[in-house]
Amino acid sequence: MTSVSEIMESMEYGPSVEDASAVREWLKARGPFGHFIGGSFTKPAESFDSIDPARSEVLAQVSQGSAKDVARAVRAARKAQPGWAALGGHERARFLYAIARTIQKRERFLSVLETLDNGKPLRESRDIDVPLVVRHFYHHAGWAELRDSEFPGHAPLGVCGQIIPWNFPLLMLAWKVAPALAAGNTVVLKPAEYTSLTALAFAEICQQVGLPAGVVNIVTGDGATGAALVAAEVDKIAFTGSTEVGRQIARTLAGTSQRLTLELGGKSPFVVMDDADLDAAVEGVVDSIWFNQGQVCCAGSRILVAEAVADRFEHLLQMRMAKLRVGPPLDKSTDVGAIVHPVQKQRIAQICAAAVAAGAELVGGAEGQGCFIAPGYLRNIAPGNPGMTEEIFGPIATLSTFRTPDEAADLANSTHYGLAASVWSESATVATDMAARIKAGVVWVNSANLFDAAAPFGGVRDSGYGREGGHEGMLDYLRAPAMKPGRDSTPAAVSAVPDSGSSGDPAQIDRTAKLYIGGAQKRPDAGASYAAQGQLVPLGGRKDIRNAVEAAHAGRGKWAGLGAHGRAQVLYFLAENLSQRREELAAFAPASEIDCAIRRCFFYAGFADKFDGRTVAAKPGHLVTVLHEPHGVMGVVCPNDAPLAGFVSLVLPAIAMGNAVVAVPSQDRPMAALTLAQVLDCSDVSAGVVNMITGPREELALALARHDDVQALWAVGPAELLRPVEEAAAQVLTPVCAPSAKDWTAAEVEGREFLRAATRTKTIWLPYGA
Ligand code: NAI
Numbered sequence: 001m002t003s004v005s006e007i008m009e010s011m012e013y014g015p016s017v018e019d020a021s022a023v024r025e026w027l028k029a030r031g032p033f034g035h036f037i038g039g040s041f042t043k044p045a046e047s048f049d050s051i052d053p054a055r056s057e058v059l060a061q062v063s064q065g066s067a068k069d070v071a072r073a074v075r076a077a078r079k080a081q082p083g084w085a086a087l088g089g090h091e092r093a094r095f096l097y098a099i100a101r102t103i104q105k106r107e108r109f110l111s112v113l114e115t116l117d118n119g120k121p122l123r124e125s126r127d128i129d130v131p132l133v134v135r136h137f138y139h140h141a142g143w144a145e146l147r148d149s150e151f152p153g154h155a156p157l158g159v160c161g162q163i164i165p166w167n168f169p170l171l172m173l174a175w176k177v178a179p180a181l182a183a184g185n186t187v188v189l190k191p192a193e194y195t196s197l198t199a200l201a202f203a204e205i206c207q208q209v210g211l212p213a214g215v216v217n218i219v220t221g222d223g224a225t226g227a228a229l230v231a232a233e234v235d236k237i238a239f240t241g242s243t244e245v246g247r248q249i250a251r252t253l254a255g256t257s258q259r260l261t262l263e264l265g266g267k268s269p270f271v272v273m274d275d276a277d278l279d280a281a282v283e284g285v286v287d288s289i290w291f292n293q294g295q296v297c298c299a300g301s302r303i304l305v306a307e308a309v310a311d312r313f314e315h316l317l318q319m320r321m322a323k324l325r326v327g328p329p330l331d332k333s334t335d336v337g338a339i340v341h342p343v344q345k346q347r348i349a350q351i352c353a354a355a356v357a358a359g360a361e362l363v364g365g366a367e368g369q370g371c372f373i374a375p376g377y378l379r380n381i382a383p384g385n386p387g388m389t390e391e392i393f394g395p396i397a398t399l400s401t402f403r404t405p406d407e408a409a410d411l412a413n414s415t416h417y418g419l420a421a422s423v424w425s426e427s428a429t430v431a432t433d434m435a436a437r438i439k440a441g442v443v444w445v446n447s448a449n450l451f452d453a454a455a456p457f458g459g460v461r462d463s464g465y466g467r468e469g470g471h472e473g474m475l476d477y478l479r480a481p482a483m484k485p486g487r488d489s490t491p492a493a494v495s496a497v498p499d500s501g502s503s504g505d506p507a508q509i510d511r512t513a514k515l516y517i518g519g520a521q522k523r524p525d526a527g528a529s530y531a532a533q534g535q536l537v538p539l540g541g542r543k544d545i546r547n548a549v550e551a552a553h554a555g556r557g558k559w560a561g562l563g564a565h566g567r568a569q570v571l572y573f574l575a576e577n578l579s580q581r582r583e584e585l586a587a588f589a590p591a592s593e594i595d596c597a598i599r600r601c602f603f604y605a606g607f608a609d610k611f612d613g614r615t616v617a618a619k620p621g622h623l624v625t626v627l628h629e630p631h632g633v634m635g636v637v638c639p640n641d642a643p644l645a646g647f648v649s650l651v652l653p654a655i656a657m658g659n660a661v662v663a664v665p666s667q668d669r670p671m672a673a674l675t676l677a678q679v680l681d682c683s684d685v686s687a688g689v690v691n692m693i694t695g696p697r698e699e700l701a702l703a704l705a706r707h708d709d710v711q712a713l714w715a716v717g718p719a720e721l722l723r724p725v726e727e728a729a730a731q732v733l734t735p736v737c738a739p740s741a742k743d744w745t746a747a748e749v750e751g752r753e754f755l756r757a758a759t760r761t762k763t764i765w766l767p768y769g770a
Helices: 004-010 021-030 067-086 089-105 107-118 122-150 169-183 197-208 223-231 243-253 278-289 307-323 342-357 405-413 428-437 470-475 506-511 542-561 563-580 582-586 591-608 645-656 671-681 697-706 719-731 752-757
Strands: 047-052 057-063 159-163 186-190 216-218 236-240 259-263 269-272 302-306 361-364 376-379 396-402 420-424 442-445 515-517 520-522 528-532 535-538 614-616 622-630 633-637 660-664 690-692 712-715 759-767
Touching: 021 057, 021 107, 021 197, 047 107, 057 197, 067 159, 067 186, 067 216, 067 223, 089 107, 089 122, 089 169, 089 197, 107 122, 107 169, 107 197, 122 169, 122 470, 159 169, 159 223, 169 186, 169 197, 169 236, 169 470, 186 223, 197 216, 223 243, 236 243, 243 259, 243 719, 269 278, 269 405, 278 307, 278 396, 278 420, 302 307, 302 405, 307 361, 307 376, 307 396, 342 361, 342 376, 396 405, 405 428, 420 428, 428 442, 428 759, 470 614, 470 622, 515 542, 515 671, 535 671, 542 633, 542 660, 542 690, 542 697, 563 582, 563 591, 563 645, 563 671, 582 591, 582 671, 591 645, 633 645, 633 697, 645 660, 645 671, 645 752, 660 697, 671 690, 697 712, 697 719, 712 719, 752 759
Parallel strands: 159 186, 159 236, 186 216, 236 259, 269 302, 269 420, 302 396, 376 396, 420 442, 442 759, 633 660, 633 712, 660 690
Antiparallel strands: 047 057, 361 376, 515 520, 515 690, 528 535, 614 622, 622 759
């Protein structure tokens, strides 16, 4: 007799294919599609095919948006924006709620359409994508209602250009459109060329709920349409896609003062410690790299396993992998569907072939007919192998081992990316320690690929900047209460005076001020000075900036490790010492600036332990914590005017949050900052936390912007300075903030905005319960 367990073992699922007739009828009736501009669809123009990658079948024709179409859409959005903002939070909330409700009612239609267009399994579009879309609009209906009370004094940015990828078409649309609308902006959105259809169905929903014309505009097309949107007169670009295109967009927007958020690629670590629940971890791999065919920016694509459990883990992994069903996406029992497009399939195959050629072994990962690739992983893979360094963006992970937690953290961080990480350990201590050490915007403990509208999402390093979701996501669509913008004066030309340091006259040496690097007075590398404020001031250069960045990295661990209370104490001590050195400082800065410096020390000492993160109400059973982490090493190019107040207004919030700083003091009046260096020295500010390089502002700012180990840059100056600086920073994807103030001693030039810019969030997901 067959036992129940044998039946359970052998029982195969039969096919259970979702009916797509309603969607096909809609496509037939509605296509070919024009753009959605100013509340109605345009006549279809030059068009391209949108295909079902699972059957290589044309689903519809979609229009290729021209620069003219983009301009029309931006005009419509511009016209609609004041009215939309003036509607008030409650009215906007009602619209967002109506959108959420309507999507909820059309869940089945939208998930089938998404699956047809993208190739993802229906189980995922139905159970993950569309419910998260609904959740996003509900959540942001709430933010619309609460905007004025929760973000006092904030204003919408205006018109937002939004460019999204093809891996989660409707979900990425929701992530972009919902917060923008809640904040009072209007949008022009460009979907990815492979997957425009759910965005067009969304346009119909906007019509259906009576959204005012021009609030949402959708222009379809390829990268050229995207580039036209970037070049258009919009107030912000929000982009999700490849790092390469993200970098290009950052370069284009350099010096324009348009806001930019970038959610780019990743090569996220999936770390299995030796005490992990291995069965759960294997299930985590399924959700991580075999979810959505691995076309997930935050996929845990680099599996790192403790050597002690590696054999057992790999055995379990192979067993589980063999059970995954690759097949028609509309079949409800399919686990792995089709890759979005033949081009992407080819790309995945190419990287795998290169990985194998470089010595890795591919387990599974067979190419099927059409757009299908079976799940797989690369083993015996060296750190420099292309399979290890490049984002494969397909259902292929890498598998390697580590011996100690330190090695695990090093391997996890040995990538240019920093989007997400997944950590598996039954010990809360081990897991949270690893979560703290990994450089990423999101860390999932004993879980993977969890998302929620309340939980900020976004990366660091080559994975971009800015956050989507929750409070932080809203801030990226709002303008903070404005400081009174000011004009900084242009520094006088610098002419080098060679040092006479070798003259052997100690008095001579003492009269020349020094750079301040790693807590010590240093001569500039070029051995030259320039005249400023009747003194000889060190003429710093690129080499000095490099030395200072190195010193800052060496010093920052100890400083961050002091903790907020410890840093606050040091800032109070600094205030005390500033009061005692008033007379010395008075030679180089007016009394108002010295008073301001003392006040700012108190202010940021007070705030050091109060700029808290928060725990957000995401999924039940999950503790989701959003931490404010320091960037690491920050470059700070100070105003030429207000030599002391400008310096402290920027440097103090940065160090209060635990960053180390390489500062370029006022070019014309550097002596106040250099005098302050001596005060820092005797105030327990540890070596390397504040470094000062004096000299030509532009050259030094460019050296900071080009340095790929500077994690954030603040630069004060005119557009002529900011454009090249932002262009250079775009190359290494360093976020740049360009503060400007009319009066650097004013009370408005301190506060949360500065602390926010001095930090970035890390969202840690910690499931609890049995
Ligand atoms: P992509 O970055 O070219 O496309 C993403 C979006 O940007 C699409 O809407 C596209 O039309 C648009 N776009 C392309 N060029 C543009 C330009 N110059 N200016 C403005 N918009 C532009 O990504 P692609 O080629 O589809 O995929 C290539 C690789 O990028 C993938 O294999 C994957 O590694 C990565 N990727 C990462 C995504 C993520 O979620 N982080 C999403 C999609 C791709």
